[in-house]
Amino acid sequence: MSFTRPGILAGLLVAAAFGPAAHGQLTLQTRDLHLAVGSEATLDSLTSLPEGVEYSAVYDAPVLRFSRTAGPIGAVYRGNRSFPASQAILDGDKLTVHYSGIELAVTYRLIRTDDYLALVLESLEGEPIDRVDLLQLRVKKLAHVGRLINVVYDDAFGICLCGGNVATNAEMTDRGDYVVMRATAEKEVGLVGGTAVLFGCKDPAGRFLDVMEVVERDFDLPPGAKSRRLPVQNYSYLWARPTPANVDQYITLARRGGFRMILVSHWAFTKVGPGHFPWSPDYPNGMADLKKVTDAIRSAGLKVGLHIHYNKTTTRDAYVTPVPDDRLHTVRRFTFSAAVDEASQTIPVRENPGGCALADGMRVLKAGKELIAYEGYTTTRPYRFTGCRRGHLGTAASGHQADDAVGLLDVDTWTAFIRYDQNTDLQDETAGRIAEIVRQTGPYDLLYFDGAEDVHPPAWYHVANSQWRVYRLLEPTPPACEAAVSTHFSWHMISRGNAWDVIAGVDGMKDFCDVLPCRSAPAAAEDFTRIEFGWLGRFGTSETSYVGPDVLEYVLSRSAAWGCPFSLSLKSPREVENNPRWEDCFDVMKRWEDARVEGKLSDRQLARLRNVAPEHHQFYPCLVARRVWKQYLDNPTEVQREIVGNRREHHLFVNEEGQHELVEIEEIPNVAGGSVKAYQFRRPARPDDAYLLLWAVTDEAELRLPVSPDRLTAMRPLGKRLPVKQEGGQSVVRVGSRMYLLLPGMKADTARELLGRVK
Numbered sequence: 001m002s003f004t005r006p007g008i009l010a011g012l013l014v015a016a017a018f019g020p021a022a023h024g025q026l027t028l029q030t031r032d033l034h035l036a037v038g039s040e041a042t043l044d045s046l047t048s049l050p051e052g053v054e055y056s057a058v059y060d061a062p063v064l065r066f067s068r069t070a071g072p073i074g075a076v077y078r079g080n081r082s083f084p085a086s087q088a089i090l091d092g093d094k095l096t097v098h099y100s101g102i103e104l105a106v107t108y109r110l111i112r113t114d115d116y117l118a119l120v121l122e123s124l125e126g127e128p129i130d131r132v133d134l135l136q137l138r139v140k141k142l143a144h145v146g147r148l149i150n151v152v153y154d155d156a157f158g159i160c161l162c163g164g165n166v167a168t169n170a171e172m173t174d175r176g177d178y179v180v181m182r183a184t185a186e187k188e189v190g191l192v193g194g195t196a197v198l199f200g201c202k203d204p205a206g207r208f209l210d211v212m213e214v215v216e217r218d219f220d221l222p223p224g225a226k227s228r229r230l231p232v233q234n235y236s237y238l239w240a241r242p243t244p245a246n247v248d249q250y251i252t253l254a255r256r257g258g259f260r261m262i263l264v265s266h267w268a269f270t271k272v273g274p275g276h277f278p279w280s281p282d283y284p285n286g287m288a289d290l291k292k293v294t295d296a297i298r299s300a301g302l303k304v305g306l307h308i309h310y311n312k313t314t315t316r317d318a319y320v321t322p323v324p325d326d327r328l329h330t331v332r333r334f335t336f337s338a339a340v341d342e343a344s345q346t347i348p349v350r351e352n353p354g355g356c357a358l359a360d361g362m363r364v365l366k367a368g369k370e371l372i373a374y375e376g377y378t379t380t381r382p383y384r385f386t387g388c389r390r391g392h393l394g395t396a397a398s399g400h401q402a403d404d405a406v407g408l409l410d411v412d413t414w415t416a417f418i419r420y421d422q423n424t425d426l427q428d429e430t431a432g433r434i435a436e437i438v439r440q441t442g443p444y445d446l447l448y449f450d451g452a453e454d455v456h457p458p459a460w461y462h463v464a465n466s467q468w469r470v471y472r473l474l475e476p477t478p479p480a481c482e483a484a485v486s487t488h489f490s491w492h493m494i495s496r497g498n499a500w501d502v503i504a505g506v507d508g509m510k511d512f513c514d515v516l517p518c519r520s521a522p523a524a525a526e527d528f529t530r531i532e533f534g535w536l537g538r539f540g541t542s543e544t545s546y547v548g549p550d551v552l553e554y555v556l557s558r559s560a561a562w563g564c565p566f567s568l569s570l571k572s573p574r575e576v577e578n579n580p581r582w583e584d585c586f587d588v589m590k591r592w593e594d595a596r597v598e599g600k601l602s603d604r605q606l607a608r609l610r611n612v613a614p615e616h617h618q619f620y621p622c623l624v625a626r627r628v629w630k631q632y633l634d635n636p637t638e639v640q641r642e643i644v645g646n647r648r649e650h651h652l653f654v655n656e657e658g659q660h661e662l663v664e665i666e667e668i669p670n671v672a673g674g675s676v677k678a679y680q681f682r683r684p685a686r687p688d689d690a691y692l693l694l695w696a697v698t699d700e701a702e703l704r705l706p707v708s709p710d711r712l713t714a715m716r717p718l719g720k721r722l723p724v725k726q727e728g729g730q731s732v733v734r735v736g737s738r739m740y741l742l743l744p745g746m747k748a749d750t751a752r753e754l755l756g757r758v759k
Helices: 204-218 247-256 287-299 426-441 459-471 488-492 509-515 517-525 549-561 573-578 582-597 603-609 622-634 638-645 748-756
Strands: 026-029 033-037 043-048 075-078 081-091 094-099 104-112 117-126 131-140 144-146 151-153 157-163 169-174 178-186 195-202 237-240 261-265 303-309 312-314 330-335 364-367 370-373 384-386 405-409 417-419 446-450 480-483 533-536 566-570 649-654 660-671 676-683 686-696 701-705 713-715 725-727 730-735 739-743
Touching (some): 033 195, 043 131, 117 131, 131 157, 151 204, 157 204, 157 488, 169 459, 169 488, 195 204, 237 247, 237 303, 247 261, 247 287, 247 573, 247 582, 261 287, 261 446, 287 303, 287 426, 303 426, 446 459, 459 480, 459 488, 509 517, 517 549, 533 549, 549 566, 549 582, 549 603, 549 649, 566 582, 582 649, 603 660, 660 686, 660 748, 676 748, 686 730
Parallel strands (some): 237 261, 261 303, 446 480, 533 566
Antiparallel strands (some): 026 033, 033 043, 075 131, 081 094, 104 117, 117 195, 131 178, 144 151, 157 169, 169 178, 312 417, 330 405, 364 370, 364 405, 660 676, 676 686, 686 739, 701 730, 713 739
């Protein structure tokens, strides 16, 4: 098939402010953005209006018709080959693009408004392709780069190229001093209907969400821009497993810690977990009990969130046992090379099993209505799975014939789960159950999409689409959503970034905070998104190992620096009983949460808390975070050593005037043989005085200081004196919960040495 190459562009739009267009040049514009495309489908100009500042990244290309170009506006792909756009023809609202090296014409419907330009792929004529770049732009890299929503901007202007539906991806490639922005559609998902939306806006910090809200309204997208403006985005939560019997205890703890929200986990009310969500024995009245729990939380003046696994089921659910559902995903497919009976411990197959799972719990085959666990396999003929255990997970063993299908089941990395085939309606079935829970026990203020990474390729589509298949059924829609992983379309639903799993451990939480959340928070902010500093867990694991107030103060000070909420995970209210300093911890959480939510921290104070270099900002999805953290523990990089080695810690307290005061603190190690944690600090209002912040690790400790009581003041809280005994010219201070010591006129080194001598 061949195509005639017209000599001129029909339906040319020329902005009067720019005068006549160059010969054969197509010019389009919105209120703030001017786009010029050459007849050979090159990006000739991308400028702001009316200033005329050029944002396209041009380079010398003498082989092309124009010596200065920012490259082709698109490309198509087949296999490993790419074919750049070579001709653009506009006829009314129809834009047809031809490509070099392939006989293909792609026709788009062009939408032009004051706020944006959009291209909707309507038809393809010619040779088949696997993928199309609906629009491709080389754009100068600006101060801020939001890779998730595909935006670059500075204080003056921003440019965004996003998808107009869930079947359209948008992505960005960093080329040093410029970025390549693309909106793409793939054959596997669907080419026709792919929609690219381009807009520019002035004052992006103030107006980006305004324009995006228009785009979301016009393309019937989830209201991510609108939801990001709501106060609930700023609220931290207590991650809980409440029941009708203990919900009041959780409410008391949430209030004590300053939490505005309780996140109810499905593990609280389900017997075996997601899929069919059978009710737990703790919920004898099922939905009515869950409604009772959520109503109690709301009646206490708290917001309610729902934590859910939604794209997979557990090995104990009815989707798996006793009869496995055919809509469970398999990652490899084989055929029996011979018949087997129900007792055979060998499964012969025609295809090479090389590369199949060998990890414990993941070695599971699905053959018809039977699940089969295997120990190993051969990678030379005759191919077979060996050491098979028939009727695995409570399924029924049966015979199978030659040429019957057998698949490698998609077992989750958390092997209690089996993943769904996203190309079936199993996801919708589960979404319907979740929607019914929300309808009958809501409204919910936040929904957490846990395990969002647990989908099969193409991940860019199935991550967002599996979330969308749930989200679109929710009535009412939660104004805030979190997820373990987001892809481009997720931005419109997932208004807060993922929480990190409770993987750091008590001793490593500060390091973990530095290496991961502190780097991810500023990166997410480039996308007009918050992350969530949590889930903080292992609150009280033993009498001598627990999360201390200094750990929480460090993490919460960093979350406040970036305007991010945090969370604390308590599987049971009784966890607090294993933490001897739980009240101090809850005081810390409440003080920081109140200060952050109520805007009591100044810009200057917040700037002091941001001690991670901008060049190290990087957003880590949940699974990547685990790998990065393990790598750090095994062999810290120089950057990570620098971050942790130069750590600055801070303490927030209410001073004598009732104002929130922020000071930098420095730890004094091994006080009283390690039985007391101590930090020293100075206050700008009293620069000649030394202050100590200290508490007993467990129970109480007695400190004997070689200072007379008239030269020392003990306080809890600051400003409220505590009694100090005198024995033999020394001051005897009883230390339990967090307290302060004031040493007037004492130098910092002297105070440090004084406390360091205490045994």
